[in-house]
Amino acid sequence: MRTVLIASLRTYTRRYVAALLAVTIAVAFVVVIDALGSGARNAVAVTVEKAYPDAELIVSDGYWMAQDEDVARTLAVARERGDRASVLATAKGQVDGPSGSLGSDVEIGTVSTYSGLRSQEIAEGRAPRADDEALMTRSMATAHEIGLGDRITVGDGDLAQELTVVGFSGPSSPAGGDVDVPWPALQAATDTMAESVAYDVRDGDVAGARQALSEAVESQVQSRDDYVAERIVAMNNGVDILAMLLLLFAAVAGFVAVLVIANTFTILFAQRSRDFALLRCVGATRRQVLRSVRTEALVLALLAATAGIVAGIAGGIGLGALVRLLAGEENFGAVSFSPVWMGAAFVGGLLTTVVAAWFPTRSVLRVSPLAALRPAEQPTARTTSGRVRIALGLLVTAAGAAGLVTADLVTSMELMLVAGMVSFVGVLLLGPVLVPAMLRLVGRAGGRAGGPFRVAAANAVRNPRRSAATTASLLVGVTLATAVLTGMTSARQVVAQGMNAEYPVDYALAGGGPIAVETIERVRGLEGVDEVLPVTGAVVETEMGRLPVIAPSDAARARTLDPGSTRARDTEIIVPHALITTFDEGVPDRLTLRTKAGTVAVDTRLEPLGSGAAAIVSPAVLEQLTTEPTTQALWVLADDGADGDELGEALRTATRSTGLDVTDNLTDQQWVATQLDVLVWAVLGLLGVGVLIALVGIANTVGLSILERSREHALLRALGLTRRGLRRMLAAEGMLLALVAAVLGTGLGVLYAWFGVRTVVAPLMEDARLVVPWAQLAAVLVVAALAGLAASTLPARRGARITPAEGLTLD
Known part of the structure; x- marks a missing residue:
């Protein structure tokens, strides 16, 4: 059987290309989103770390220190040990200059008098060395005509503190402000609480310093790395949103890849049923045939997963460099590759391929030697297997629908996603019933389009399972695109309305x-x-x-x-x-x-x-x-x-x-608009990978279905159909299948988006409602129809080149 395995791989290499490509893209996708996610996280980490340049330890209770006494105790421990400590805090307050008020809500931050703990960059002048000296951003100083040596007043009334501007700062840390003053001055001028205390151990005894601080304060004492990691999660309201988003799209890519590969193997094994039967005739057992085809799937999985890892690393490095160039190094850090993610991507690629090929290979067990002498019966709604499939499809769809309703009632995003996938699987199981019914409607509507169109419609309906398998991949892509576009448009509309109500003028x-x-x-x-x-x-x-x-x-x-x-x-x-x-x-x-x-x-x-x-x-x-x-x-x-x-x-x-x-108000509005634009483009970019996998799937299944009917096309040619007529018929069939998938996918996508808006957006925004982007959905329909046409063009040209005599001899 080893010789048979090698011969099969060599003979069917071209037919496996699409499956290989789908797995490669899915694995590379996971690696790339890990790289892009690491770049985003590293940018945030670097930004937060800038507030603590040389600090080994951070004393804090989350966003601020709950115990005011802990600040004094931390500073006291630093003095006793000969270490350095710097308090980080921000406040908004009154600031007056020589020529009048700078504003009543000026952002005031802290600046350390120790160079190793100072995060601000000095653009001109020098850093404060005493508690009555201050830094000011160059833009603030220019706007209010303040020069070095000028006196400013921070705070008002009895709390007012006079300080001398000794330097102008460049880009500051998250703890910086328009005006930065030492902690004693900020504490005296405002009633703000400290966010944290950065602690620099001078003698290298970090363990000893941590022990001394833990005994002196009630606040938490952490290493800088641990504190930064917690702050990143805390900035996302206690949830690592970026990681969840990346995992979500990785799951979507895997789900689409499973469908594409399953469809590919289903058609491939159906085409090779006579080959399997002939092997049985010459003495191969069912177990040997089964082991051979599953080994083929494993070999393909190893090749595709390896190629996906390599492509993902290259793509992650390239895309990371491009994003850094466009967004700036302060907004996107250096990319890194997690061994866990890479291992998960590789194993996931293997499992995806093997699982997707597992069930189609079960049909190999049912192949008997006599199957080589007669055509196999296709399951329909009247056969036992067809009735079982329909019943299972109805059950799974109903379970998914019940899950979606429950998710709406309990506002659970996780349940909504799982229920959506389950219901979609149910729709795919019902494909051999839904797709032919829709094809008949379209065929009757276009019955006057000519002979090739009528033949194409009849061919598309004649084999329900093949038609359903062909439309499945594009159905996934259109459903995803429609759901995301509709959901994003609805959410953005609600955000825009809320922003307009809160900020009616600029x-x-x-x-x-x-x-x-x-x-x-x-x-x-x-x-x-x-x-x-x-x-x-x-x-x-x-x-x-x-x-x-x-x-x-x-x-x-x-x-x-x-x-x-x-x-x-x-x-x-x-x-x-x-x-x-x-x-x-x-x-x-x-x-x-x-x-x-x-x-x-x-x-x-x-x-x-x-x-x-x-x-x-x-x-x-x-x-x-x-x-x-x-x-x-x-x-x-x-x-x-x-x-x-x-x-x-x-x-x-x-x-x-x-x-x-x-x-x-305009600055806040523009910031929110920028964040929404970045989110929309990021989601559409990630979604594009899933759609790309789906397009690979439809091109593969259309090509395989055309290849499967070579004898049928040769017979039509022998009866007088020209090459041009055959190409037109196959192109019409591809467009018909794509149009049906697009219409069904659009309906499903809008329905899923409606549940998404009700489950995710409505609990956060009262006035949330579904907004359907008709123009964008029309564009999706056009693209889907063109995708069907493009997917059938090359296979149709290849099939039309076969002469009738040659085609009738094919097996």
Whole structure:
């Protein structure tokens, strides 16, 4: 049988190419996503590590140190041992410069007076050496015309601390801010809590330092590597989202590869049934034949898995270099390859191929020597095996559907994914019933298209199992593409609506009293400003002190991204996020607004609204408070393509002397949009690999099915069908099968996306609803039809070159 095995591999090499390619791509895909994931994780790790340059130990309790005393105790241990320790913390607060306020919500970070624990890069000047010295980012210093040696004030009131700017910083660490000061100054000026303490062991006795710290503090003492790993997971809300996403797409790739390889082996073994029967005639036992074909599958698996590992390493290195070039080294680190992932990919490739070939090879056991003398019966819905398949398909589909409904009720993403795969397997089992029924409908609809089309439709229906196997691979790809595109579009629509409601304007300027006309004109003249909407209001007295209120007109609200979010009823006042923190004792449920013109009592409504540092009332309420309203706020809409950071800095510079607070919404909006774009392209890129495997599958199954019918095509040629007519018939058949797969896959994809939106998106976003991207789905249908045409073109040309006499002698 060894000679038979080698002969089979040599004879059927061309037919195994697609199966080899599918396994190779699937294995390489797993290796590549591990490499890309490592690059993303390494970038995050390097970013976090920059906050702790030479630290061996980190003292922390997660995001901050729960015990204030632990900071002092850690610093005391460092002094006693002769080590170095640096506190990391951030806060937002008031900062004033020589020419006025730099803002009330300036990002203030800590800077170490020890060079080994300082993460900031000094661009000009020097680093702080004492607690009354500070660093400032070059952009902040330029915007506010602050030079080296100038004095700034951090904090306000009795907490204010005066410091001297001794240096300008470049790119900073996650713990850095626009202004960086030593920990004692930040602690005195604000009520912030320390995030962690970086600890540098001077004598090399790390174990001794850890023991001393553990005895002195209640907080956790960790190595820097362990702390960084925990922070990466914590940044994803306690879940390593990146790893889950990569595993999800690895599972999808494996699932698609299993279907492709199973279809390939099913058709191959069906074509070779007469060969197997002849082997039985010359004395081979069932066990020998079975061992031979399964050894073939194992040899193919070894070759494909090895090729996949090599291709994955090359692809990971190449793609990693490309991403680093495009995204920058700070956003994507060096790629690395995990032995665990590579081993799992190799073993997974082997198991995928062997498992996919296992069940088709069971048909070998049923081959009898007499099968060489008569054609085998194809299972239909009327045969026992056909009825069993249909019953099993209905059972599996029902189980998957029940799982999807349950996942919706309990909002379980894991259950939804498993149930979706189970239900899809059920649909594939029902393929020999569903696909011919749809083909008959399409055939009747296109019955006037000519003879080749009618023959193609009849051929596609004549062998239900072959048609179902041919459409299965493309069905997977279309279903995946439709589900992901629809789900992404729905999620993005909800995010956009939420962002528009929270950030109805790009920038809001308020809080400095009446705004002069020259200020409005200066803002209008800035590059990047599309429109400025002056909003009138007044300053009123309340139980909590003076409060600026505005009443936007219907015309002004109509120009915003979400007119409804800034509409106040006549009985209420909207208190936006920028004002909530100004009430030291919280915001009361009801406020009394008083001016010389009148008094109005209104209910308070708290909203996370980026409308500026002014409360919102209705025009009717404002009329009761003043007869001469003044411009109290400016709502700014930016040009398309304007840079949020640059325009925000320009607005702050232009209004620096007016006391206006600038609420920058555009930067946040652009950041979210960028993250969504990156996510969408990453998902589509990963999905593309799965679709590529599916296209390989349909090309393989169409080619094998055409090869299987060589005698039939030769007979048609002998009866008068031209080569061109044969090519047209096979092309029409390929397009028919692809169209049916595309329509069925689109319906299934939209259904799965609906469950996905309800299960994953709706619990997080109230207004989530299904949004179908009709244009994109139409493009998917067109691509699927063209894929079917392309998949049948080369096999059809090859089949048309066979002469009738030669074809009738083929076996």
